[in-house]
Amino acid sequence: MSEPTSFLLPSDRIPKAWYNLNADMPEPIPPPLHPATRLPAGPDDLTAIFPENLVMQEVTPERWVEIPDPVREVLALWRPTPLLRAVRLERHLQTPAQIYYKYEGVSPGGSHKPNTAVAQAYYNKIAGTKRLATETGAGQWGSSLALACSLFGLECRVYMVKVSFEQKPYRKLMMQTWGAEVFASPSDQTEFGRRVREQDPECAGSLGIAISEAIEDTVKTPGTKYSLGSVLNHVILHQTVIGLEALEQMEMAGPEPDIIIGCVGGGSNFAGLAFPFVEKKLAGKASYKIVAVEPTACPSMTRGDLRYDFGDTAGMTPLMMMKTLGHEFMPPPIHAGGLRYHGMAPMVSHAHKLGLIDAVAVPQTHVFDSAVTFARTEGIVPAPESAHAVAVAMDEAIAAREAGQKKVILFGLSGHGMLDLTSYENFLAGRLQDV
Numbered sequence: 001m002s003e004p005t006s007f008l009l010p011s012d013r014i015p016k017a018w019y020n021l022n023a024d025m026p027e028p029i030p031p032p033l034h035p036a037t038r039l040p041a042g043p044d045d046l047t048a049i050f051p052e053n054l055v056m057q058e059v060t061p062e063r064w065v066e067i068p069d070p071v072r073e074v075l076a077l078w079r080p081t082p083l084l085r086a087v088r089l090e091r092h093l094q095t096p097a098q099i100y101y102k103y104e105g106v107s108p109g110g111s112h113k114p115n116t117a118v119a120q121a122y123y124n125k126i127a128g129t130k131r132l133a134t135e136t137g138a139g140q141w142g143s144s145l146a147l148a149c150s151l152f153g154l155e156c157r158v159y160m161v162k163v164s165f166e167q168k169p170y171r172k173l174m175m176q177t178w179g180a181e182v183f184a185s186p187s188d189q190t191e192f193g194r195r196v197r198e199q200d201p202e203c204a205g206s207l208g209i210a211i212s213e214a215i216e217d218t219v220k221t222p223g224t225k226y227s228l229g230s231v232l233n234h235v236i237l238h239q240t241v242i243g244l245e246a247l248e249q250m251e252m253a254g255p256e257p258d259i260i261i262g263c264v265g266g267g268s269n270f271a272g273l274a275f276p277f278v279e280k281k282l283a284g285k286a287s288y289k290i291v292a293v294e295p296t297a298c299p300s301m302t303r304g305d306l307r308y309d310f311g312d313t314a315g316m317t318p319l320m321m322m323k324t325l326g327h328e329f330m331p332p333p334i335h336a337g338g339l340r341y342h343g344m345a346p347m348v349s350h351a352h353k354l355g356l357i358d359a360v361a362v363p364q365t366h367v368f369d370s371a372v373t374f375a376r377t378e379g380i381v382p383a384p385e386s387a388h389a390v391a392v393a394m395d396e397a398i399a400a401r402e403a404g405q406k407k408v409i410l411f412g413l414s415g416h417g418m419l420d421l422t423s424y425e426n427f428l429a430g431r432l433q434d435v
């Protein structure tokens, strides 16, 4: 081995503050609107479901927000996460490009999601919240919040999209192991869930329905607050530890990246990796091509409209200015469960509108094909969501080979796929189709 391939930081290099791109956006994001009055929603409209300290983070104009020590202490269970150079993949592709990836699969939940779950559980705990309610698709978010609640001594209630509840028992079992209560959504626990079940007893559920159930639970149960694993400003803020560490690790590695790539569902792991680099771009210190990758089956960035829309199916959340396929959009059952959201984070949508980032959609057979190549060269089996970023990183490395360019590629490997092997089974058996 001639050159180093892993770039590791000690635990005292966990960032001490999160980065808020809203402080540097060339123009501000249009404010969220109250769902009934359609007037700008103030902090008061959000404190029914979120604790005040997180609401203040949601709207903060501060560029840097200090990370409390108890949060850093929990993050130190798996952070700083490694940055690796994929030399074996480079060789396999015979590309002159260098490929680096920031690996978030080392967390106890196996993805980036605990980064914000831990922060949210902490702020709820100090605000006096007793119980958190949330929704989950394939279970990554529910399991991350269950983990964080167990570490900070909070009760946790998870509404899990029914099709995943039935087909993917392992994350449900992780949630239960960490002490959470888990219900298949639509459930009989809420009025909205019961109404959906009456209208369509076979309903397989959706994230939008599960969000509506979790919010109804929150407003009707004393001591309960709601927690969301993506989309919102404070979630993206918490995820910037990824990019802040990666900036430092790329400095250790040497070259500036030319291209930065992340997969997008609600946008949080992508933004977490990319926004600290966007800061450098805005400051004129570097120029990067920054690419958000989504599935062609749920193309909110590349095919959606930029307009006000609800975050949930029932229309209970504030309206947010975002790239959206419409809150009633029912995505087809592709295997990357975490990328099946109808909208996109307002911050990511706005950064796209301002031309700070690009977006591309890729079909799932190409995604799994790339993921298998990655697994066979680098070892890690990527989460199906993360595999979208793998696919575009490989596309870029091949394009660099064709053009004879020494590009430096950095992508976010947001999680491992050890609990998503059924989708690999389907791919390997030739049962996956593009929609």
Ligand SMILES: *Cc1c(COP(=O)(O)O)cnc(C)c1O
Pocket: 110, 111, 112, 113, 140, 141, 229, 230, 231, 263, 264, 265, 266, 267, 268, 269, 270, 338, 339, 383, 385, 386, 414, 415, 416
């Ligand atoms: C949930 C999830 C995603 C998608 O969510 P974002 O908020 O867009 O990051 C991506 N990768 C993994 C591994 C996930 O669990």
